[in-house]
Amino acid sequence: MYSPWSTASDLAKLGTIIQEQQRNKMSETPVIGRNKPDNSRKRRYETLVDSYYQDVYRYAYWLARNPAVAEDLVQETFLRAWRSFDSLQSEGAAKAWLFTILRRENARMYERYRPDMVDIDDVSIAEDDHNEPDQRQKLSELHEAIMKLEKEYRDPLMLQIVGGFSGKEIADILDLNNNTVMTRLFRARSKLRVMLDPDAVGPDAEVAADDASNESTELTTRP
Amino acid sequence: MPYQRQLLPAQIPMHKDAATTGPAIMDDLEFHTRAHCNPDDTQQDFLDALTGRADRQQLLDEVRVLDQQLKALSASLTVPPQLKQSLLKTAQPSVIKRNIFALAASLVLAVGFAVSTMQYSPSADELAMHDAMIEHLVHEEPRYIDAQPIQWSEVEAVLASADIKLHLPENTLIVTFANLCGLGNNRRAVHLVAMGEHGPVSMLLIHSPPIGGNMEVRDNRFKGRIVPASAGNMAVVGEKDEKLDKFERLISNSVQWSI
Numbered sequence: 001m002y003s004p005w006s007t008a009s010d011l012a013k014l015g016t017i018i019q020e021q022q023r024n025k026m027s028e029t030p031v032i033g034r035n036k037p038d039n040s041r042k043r044r045y046e047t048l049v050d051s052y053y054q055d056v057y058r059y060a061y062w063l064a065r066n067p068a069v070a071e072d073l074v075q076e077t078f079l080r081a082w083r084s085f086d087s088l089q090s091e092g093a094a095k096a097w098l099f100t101i102l103r104r105e106n107a108r109m110y111e112r113y114r115p116d117m118v119d120i121d122d123v124s125i126a127e128d129d130h131n132e133p134d135q136r137q138k139l140s141e142l143h144e145a146i147m148k149l150e151k152e153y154r155d156p157l158m159l160q161i162v163g164g165f166s167g168k169e170i171a172d173i174l175d176l177n178n179n180t181v182m183t184r185l186f187r188a189r190s191k192l193r194v195m196l197d198p199d200a201v202g203p204d205a206e207v208a209a210d211d212a213s214n215e216s217t218e219l220t221t222r223p
Numbered sequence: 224m225p226y227q228r229q230l231l232p233a234q235i236p237m238h239k240d241a242a243t244t245g246p247a248i249m250d251d252l253e254f255h256t257r258a259h260c261n262p263d264d265t266q267q268d269f270l271d272a273l274t275g276r277a278d279r280q281q282l283l284d285e286v287r288v289l290d291q292q293l294k295a296l297s298a299s300l301t302v303p304p305q306l307k308q309s310l311l312k313t314a315q316p317s318v319i320k321r322n323i324f325a326l327a328a329s330l331v332l333a334v335g336f337a338v339s340t341m342q343y344s345p346s347a348d349e350l351a352m353h354d355a356m357i358e359h360l361v362h363e364e365p366r367y368i369d370a371q372p373i374q375w376s377e378v379e380a381v382l383a384s385a386d387i388k389l390h391l392p393e394n395t396l397i398v399t400f401a402n403l404c405g406l407g408n409n410r411r412a413v414h415l416v417a418m419g420e421h422g423p424v425s426m427l428l429i430h431s432p433p434i435g436g437n438m439e440v441r442d443n444r445f446k447g448r449i450v451p452a453s454a455g456n457m458a459v460v461g462e463k464d465e466k467l468d469k470f471e472r473l474i475s476n477s478v479q480w481s482i
Contacts, residue, residue: 042314
């Protein structure tokens with residue numbers, strides 16, 4: 001019988017054999033970059049990390065609302081990205097690709113197990129001496145308001161704010177139609193403004209009141 | 224005004240013919256909505272709708288201030304300082320490092336084993352788990368004896384179903400069988416099989432209170448042992464002549480239990 005890891009070199013050989021077998025099985029699949037040398041792949045990956053890890057972490061934080069979970073998610077996201085790096089067809093699509101992996105990992109790893117709770121006290125906002133106390137207070141109130149915002153509104157808003165994605169890109173990442181995304185962005189900002197200024201009157205307050213009494217308006221998902 | 228509440232972004236007509244009909248065509252509600260959807264909207268009809276309307280400019284400024292605060296808040300979140308280095312390590316070959324760690328861990332394991340076997344006597348429940356495990360291995364044998372290598376993603380799916388993770392690079396462990404089983408208390412256990420020199424080697428990850436010490440398998444055919452882990456028990460079992468320590472090291476160094 002054959003031992004898979006008598007030595008490290010045996011292990012490496014075995015890995016090569018398996019990869020070769022997989023390559024032969026999948027030879028019809030057109031994937032860009034498969035035959036590029038490993039160091040090129042590594043350089044591209046390092047560029048990807050350098051460019052996006054902070055944005056990915058920040059979105060992970062809003063998604064998970066917990067810094068430790070966010071860090072785990074980012075680790076898992078980039079590990080997945082590295083493993084399937086050859087499936088990235090275009091560098092221009094890298095950011096949306098990473099955010100999509102992140103959301104999938106969050107759903108896979110945590111959404112089933114973690115109750116939907118708000119960790120308002122678990123804030124990891126950097127102390128910035130340049131901010132006046134009232135500015136810090138405002139940021140703290142805003143943080144609390146975002147945490148209280150329903151997930152369906154928080155998700156597209158933070159994709160727009162942190163990721164800088166267009167409505168179409170957000171629709172693709174969330175698997176929603178564009179109109180639904182626009183509705184949620186509109187409601188997200190309206191609700192935040194009302195939460196930050198409870199005495200506000202006008203359309204924002206009407207949206208908040210409307211949401212409190214009826215959640216059914218225009219929330220269609222892509223079939 | 225009920226009609227305003229019903230008129231959401233999806234229902235607001237976009238005036239693509241603004242150039243021919245003039246800029247005043249956008250009503251207040253549409254402007255309000257578009258300002259909230261994207262305060263950085265640069266479409267001409269949106270910008271035209273600001274002309275001579277200080278109230279609209281004020282609204283847009285307010286929403287833009289909100290966006291600036293949101294961006295400032297996100298930028299102020301502390302990104303863990305070691306995160307980048309940790310992510311870059313993903314792309315580095317780590318087999319040698321793993322082997323060094325595995326060697327160190329095995330020394331600790333060997334010392335721990337020597338100490339624990341001198342003092343440890345299994346309880347009745349622990350012996351029952353041992354017997355159930357052997358019975359399970361014999362019962363499942365027809366399913367894994369001639370199995371072929373499976374994709375690592377299948378292994379991960381089974382592990383995830385039992386709230387267990389193995390932090391192993393793909394292709395490190397050639398698994399031929401991965402299934403859930405009923406060993407342990409109330410939660411699912413994982414049964415993985417890899418091919419050894421003398422036949423299949425079973426690796427079981429069982430959610431149950433960690434046993435008091437390492438327990439050798441007592442069976443006419445199999446050898447192996449059950450080892451307590453942080454939140455469960457791990458067993459590596461194979462044929463009598465099989466060298467199992469490398470499998471045990473690999474699993475014990477990479478397993479992560481969810482409590």
